[in-house]
Amino acid sequence: MIQQFYPQVPHSYRYELNKDMHLAAAHFIPDERAGQCQEMHGHTYFINLTIAGDSLDELGFLVNFKRLKEIVHKRYDHTLLNDHAEYEAVAPTTERVAEQIWKAVQQELVTLPNKPNCLQVVVRETPTSYVVYRPKAEELQ
Template identity: 80%
Template structure:
């Protein structure tokens, strides 16, 4: 994988973890205003997830890299995004995919005693287009 550089999140946590991954998925935005995207098509999405915290678990992790991949890759790889329940009432735009990845990661992090936080999710849909999702400060509390 080519090394990617993403916008940095300013924070005061001691540790910052970044996980890159890619997955293949299809979607459509069934509205004429979406142009060609109104038809089923696929992408190889490149995803970067930033997690930070001040404390580590008993093994010395904020969270195991493998667990992050399981949460995201297993859920979306080689699937039609429109078929996922989180997109039942909304279109799976890149913005919403980034938001849903943040929600899934955050749900997992909230179960951990040392409470790391997901600060940013970047979803690259094409080589020239990507979305950055960052939660509001109150969502990190």
């Protein structure tokens, strides 16, 4: 994977972890206004998660990198995004994929004793197009 640089999230936490991953998935946007994107097509998505917190767990991790990959990669890799329950009522645009990734990651983080937060999700759909999702402060623990 080529080294990527992403927008920085201003915060005052002691620790910041960034996890890059990629996955292959297909989707379509079922609306004629989407143009060519209304036809099923695939992408190699590049994803970056920014996790931050003030405390480490008993092993010295903010969160285990492996667990982050399981939450995202295992769920979406080599799938048709439209088939996932979270996209039954809405189209899996890159914006919505970034938001759903945040929700899945944050749902796991709130269960950890050290209470880290996911501050940013970047989803790159093509070499020239990406989305940044940042939750509002009230959505964080």
